[in-house]
Amino acid sequence: MLGEYRIQGRRAAEISASVEAAVGAGELRPGQLLPPMRELASQLGVNPNTVAAAYRTLRERGVIETDGRRGSRVRSKPATMGREFIRVEAPEGVRDVAAGNPDTSLLPPLAPAFAWAAAQGDREPVLYGHASVEPELARLARADLDADGVPTGPVAVASGSLDAIERVLAAHLRPGDSVAVEDPGWGSLLDLVPALGLRTVPVALDDDGPLPDDVRRALEAGARALVVTDRAQNPTGAAIGAARARALRAVLREHPETLVIEDDHGHRIVDLPLHPLAGVTRHWALVRSAAKAYGPDLRFAVLTGDDVTLGRMRGRQRLGPGWVSRITQRAVLRLWADGTVDARAVARAYGVRRDALIAALADRGVQAHGRSGMNVWVPVPDETGAVARLLHAGWAVAPGARFRIGSAPGIRVTVSTLDLREIETLADLVTAAVGPSPTRNYV
Numbered sequence: 001m002l003g004e005y006r007i008q009g010r011r012a013a014e015i016s017a018s019v020e021a022a023v024g025a026g027e028l029r030p031g032q033l034l035p036p037m038r039e040l041a042s043q044l045g046v047n048p049n050t051v052a053a054a055y056r057t058l059r060e061r062g063v064i065e066t067d068g069r070r071g072s073r074v075r076s077k078p079a080t081m082g083r084e085f086i087r088v089e090a091p092e093g094v095r096d097v098a099a100g101n102p103d104t105s106l107l108p109p110l111a112p113a114f115a116w117a118a119a120q121g122d123r124e125p126v127l128y129g130h131a132s133v134e135p136e137l138a139r140l141a142r143a144d145l146d147a148d149g150v151p152t153g154p155v156a157v158a159s160g161s162l163d164a165i166e167r168v169l170a171a172h173l174r175p176g177d178s179v180a181v182e183d184p185g186w187g188s189l190l191d192l193v194p195a196l197g198l199r200t201v202p203v204a205l206d207d208d209g210p211l212p213d214d215v216r217r218a219l220e221a222g223a224r225a226l227v228v229t230d231r232a233q234n235p236t237g238a239a240i241g242a243a244r245a246r247a248l249r250a251v252l253r254e255h256p257e258t259l260v261i262e263d264d265h266g267h268r269i270v271d272l273p274l275h276p277l278a279g280v281t282r283h284w285a286l287v288r289s290a291a292k293a294y295g296p297d298l299r300f301a302v303l304t305g306d307d308v309t310l311g312r313m314r315g316r317q318r319l320g321p322g323w324v325s326r327i328t329q330r331a332v333l334r335l336w337a338d339g340t341v342d343a344r345a346v347a348r349a350y351g352v353r354r355d356a357l358i359a360a361l362a363d364r365g366v367q368a369h370g371r372s373g374m375n376v377w378v379p380v381p382d383e384t385g386a387v388a389r390l391l392h393a394g395w396a397v398a399p400g401a402r403f404r405i406g407s408a409p410g411i412r413v414t415v416s417t418l419d420l421r422e423i424e425t426l427a428d429l430v431t432a433a434v435g436p437s438p439t440r441n442y443v
Contacts, residue, residue, distance in 0.1 A: 008044075012051075012053035012057065015054035016061075020058065020063050029074065060197030061195060062191075075194065093394070095396065097415070097417070097418065098412070098413075099414060101414070102293075102416050103349065106346050106349060108335060109340075113340070117331040118327060126326040130326075132157070134157075134330055137157070145286070150278050153278075154307065155302060156314050157324045158324065159299045159321070160300065161287050161289040161291070165227065165261055167317060168287075168313055169259075170196065176198070178201050178223040179223060180201045180215060181201070182202075182238075183205070183405045183407045184400060184403040186233075186235075186265075201223045202407070203215055205233070207238050207239075209230075209240035212248055215252075216251045219252075225258065227261045227262075230263065234375060235375050235398070239372040242275050248277055249277055256281050259283045260285075261285050262277060262284070264287065264288045268293035269293050269343065278305075285305035285313075288302050293341045299328075300329075351372075354376055354415045355370075358376060360424055364428070366378065380409050380434040382434075383401065387399045397411045397412065399411060411430075
């Protein structure tokens with residue numbers, strides 16, 4: 001059943017650690033069946049309740065799943081094996097359009113902002129007990145949110161979007177609860193949900209975002225939370241339009257206890273208007289990261305939400321890191337106040353490259369998606385083959401497996417560093433690698 005690997009341990013923590021280590025090392029493979037609890041207890045000479053506790057821990061960590069009498073098995077995408085490992089490493093000489101990074105030439109210089117923030121810190125040191133959020137930063141963030149129609153709520157700061165989403169989920173949900181997520185969707189989120197002991201419920205989407213009927217089915221099936229991307233969805237580039245937002249809000253009104261988390265992934269890199277869902281349900285949060293517009297290494301996001309959600313999130317944050325560096329907050333404040341990023345210019349730069357690639361592929365009979373942001377999603381009949389053929393031709397693209405649960409295969413092409421002179425060549429190679437695709441959505 002387990003090949004050469006032998007689970008070890010006398011305590012529940014030791015048994016779960018033994019299984020988790022084997023999964024991480026590849027000695028236990030995705031889908032592999034684990035011994036029944038009583039059988040393993042007999043082998044280890046322990047009480048069956050000890051094994052039951054170990055299996056429960058493994059389920060909560062997203063390592064295994066249990067299906068009644070069919071037993072427990074290693075998850076097909078265990079949290080121990082993060083999706084970041086499903087990647088194509090670009091060897092020297094290979095053009096990398098897989099990484100998902102922004103165009104560094106469009107990022108602002110950080111040195112002046114951090115020098116100013118450090119000087120402020122020298123004059124007014126931040127000490128224990130001081131406010132966790134820079135007051136002027138909160139004011140500017142709130143004004144920005146007001147202008148976009150986001151309901152009134154307190155402002156908090158986190159170490160990036162994923163940190164914010166994790167804290168909001170943990171503020172309301174418990175292991176075993178279900179979370180509706182986009183499919184295809186952000187790979188890190190698809191890893192995070194099971195790592196928290198939560199269950200993912202995939203929701204299909206098109207260029208306008210999650211499909212309302214799919215969202216309704218997920219919520220009627222018991223999903224307690226919904227995580228959606230407002231703009232520049234990763235990997236498909238979807239953006240929620242006005243009509244789709246109205247339809248989704250109508251669905252959410254039927255389920256007012258749903259926790260709604262919005263990731264405005266395209267903030268300051270897209271020129272499409274925001275159509276928020278916030279405020280329809282009792283508990284909600286909207287997150288904006290600085291990563292794509294100002295640089296991934298800032299590890300910075302602002303969020304707002306209802307009073308209860310933000311209160312719980314900030315209370316738990318105080319018991320961990322305490323706060324996000326006020327020096328970093330002041331630096332971001334200076335970047336915002338100085339207008340160092342021209343959102344329209346950045347959106348135009350990415351849009352020209354994205355639209356050119358989609359049009360070139362359409363001319364060749366290949367359908368692709370990318371309404372906003374820096375990525376283009378191309379449905380393919382054979383994902384592994386397409387990735388391998390493109391790599392052989394000198395181009396590294398991201399395999400769709402990093403972003404999918406049950407949706408159809410695809411590849412993601414990041415256009416942020418593409419030169420327009422490369423578009424025709426890349427379109428020819430993608431066409432040769434995938435062939436014409438009749439697919440018209442992501443389902």
